[in-house]
Amino acid sequence: MWPVLCAIMIQPVTVFPVALTCGSSKPCNLDFLNDTIRELNDILQHGIQYEEFKIHVTLKSIVCDAPARAMVKATKQYSGYYGCDKCTQKGVWYGRLTYQEIDNIVLRTNESFRDQIQEEHHCGVSPFTALPVDLIKSFPIDYMHQACLGVMRRLLLIWIKGKKETRITQRHVEEINKKLLEMQQFVPSNFARKPRSLLEIDRWKATEFRQFLLYTGKLVLKGSLRGDLYAHFMTLSVALCILVSPRLIQMHKGYAHQLLVYFVKRGRELYGNEFLVYNVHSMLHLAEDAGWFGSLDVCAAFPFENYLYKLKKMVRSGKNALSQVVKRIHELENDPGEMKPAKFKKIICTNKPDNTYILDDSSCCEAVALSHQRDDEGNQKILCRVYNRTESAFNDPCDSKIIGVYQINTAKSYMKFIKKSDLKTKAIMVHSRSGRHTKILAILHEF
Ligand SMILES: [Zn+2]
Incomplete structure (x- = not known):
């Protein structure tokens, strides 16, 4: 199944299919993109009319794995000699294709791509050239x-x-x-x-x-x-x-x-x-x-991969996979609970391992109990075990505190009420086998 999926990049991110193709091998040409490109072009130039509102739309990125990216951009594959879609260097063969140049890299630009300045990189004309987008920046490394x-x-x-x-x-x-x-x-x-x-x-x-x-x-x-x-x-x-x-x-x-x-x-x-x-x-x-x-x-494929997994589960038998999926999507439009993204959970949990937070560069805490107390501004207060005087967990290649990794002494803590709104950065608390060296790692990526 080769779906074209779209994500609206407003939190929580919503993914939906705009085109689906199915076959025993990858598509032999890019015709399956034609309707998508035509519609996108129209939307990008004229926006979307919704009741009395005109909604301006921009195309943020086109996310593909490397083989699909080369296919839709009509370029050489990454395993070919001029296969890097960001720079112009020629690959070198060491049992497989490698890219040895590190310092003197010439970057591709939208103009050099559209003009096909480096002929060896191109296999044809990408249907995306019809869109008013930067053909290098809009195709990020995933x-x-x-x-x-x-x-x-x-x-x-x-x-x-x-x-x-x-x-x-x-x-x-x-x-x-x-x-x-x-x-x-x-x-x-x-x-x-x-x-x-x-x-x-x-x-x-x-x-x-x-x-x-x-x-x-x-x-x-x-x-x-x-x-x-x-x-x-x-x-x-x-x-x-x-x-x-x-x-x-x-x-x-x-x-x-x-x-x-x-x-x-x-x-x-x-x-x-x-x-x-x-x-x-x-x-x-x-x-x-x-x-x-x-x-x-x-600009990562994670939300699309999740959706793809759901799409694949919609196929119950080998016959007419496409119509099964389309039917199921229509059913879900009337019962959207399953396909909608999970709402942001801003609930504070007081159980391990979900209750650790970074407060600032020198302290972190575990939420221990919710309270009904509120401060003058109406903020809910949470009873927390606070660990002050956090230390760096490592210093190579940099002070670990820069990326929110700390070491704490669990024997030194005190209880304190903390505003719910101050518990923003969730973290992982890892105890060593001896129990003496506890590490805290801020969760940095988005789920
Ligand atoms: Zn490169």
Whole structure:
């Protein structure tokens, strides 16, 4: 099934299908996009009339995985010699196509793309050229496919199945698995999945690679992955933590880019030239895209992937899959509960592991009990256990406090009523086996 899905980027994000095609292989041409492009063009130029209101519409981004992006842009695939859709460098063959240039990169522009300045990049004319959009900026790198399912998965596979020099010993893999399973009790229920062992890596979903990349990996790899490989992984992890956070990206976008440049360069030293495949190379373009959109989650495939999963579940038998889906969508329009996004839950939970919050750079708390007390402005007060004097949990590649990772002493706490509105930044609280070193990690991405 090849659906064209649309998301209205107003919270909570709503996803709906605008076109559906079905077949035993990928579409042989782009005709299935024609109606969508025509309609989009009309909407972008004239807006939508709703009763007496005229609603102005802009196209924020077109989100695809790399193969689909090359298809709809009518360009070479990422595995071809001029396949990077952001820069003009020619790939180099090291058993597979890699992109070795890091510092002297010539970026593509909307104009150079439309004029097909680098002929080798193009296979035809993209139907999207009919739209008044920037054909480079409007097609962001999708971090779900490229960072989570791409680079993070690749690193894990190198560590557990790769060359002997950079492989983790069996004993250390078992240690990591044990730590991942212990982590289950600490991961809040906002996360769709609890951590699973690396034995099940072939079944890990994109959200599990994201959870590892942004949060659990930092903790479970420490001491089990070789020091230099761990330091290298941390540069990727910290950079992504910055780029998924709308707040951090404003302050540290440049730093995140420097980290990613270092990640790619150092990756070549540690894992060889063949490490710089397209997904790894695309990390050089990630900060630019994330900065343009405000954070990585604004232009990621996660909400579409969720919807796709629901669409697939609508097919009950192999016959006439398309009509089954269309019928089911119509039914749901009358009973929309299932397809609508979950409403924002601003409920404060007082049970572990859902009750940890960051208050500021030097303190965090656990919500313990709700109270009926309100202050003069009507804010509900929550009884909290406050931990002051938080410390940095690590200092390489930067002070961990920058990305909201702290170490606390749980023996030193006090109770205090805190305004509900001050409990904004939810966090993960992880106790060590000895119970002496408790770590707090701010949840930075959007669910
Ligand atoms: Zn590139």
